[in-house]
Amino acid sequence: MSTIPTSVTERQFEDHIRPYRSTAQRGYVCSISLYKVLNDILYRLHTGCR
Secondary structure, three states: OOOOOOOOOHHHHHHHHHHHOOOOOOOOOOOOOHHHHHHHHHHHHHHOOO
16 A cells, blocks of 8 residues: 555645645746646656656
8 A cells, every 4th residue: 555645635735735835926826726736746656657
């Protein structure tokens, strides 16, 4: 069994990851939520890239 999480819930993201993220004061605002971006990164790390 893997000990590395392959996805996180939105609640887990808000509780454990969001407080440690720095926020930009100005500039580009992403249309995709950071929660979804993190899950995509975790998925790619878990499955690998060909």
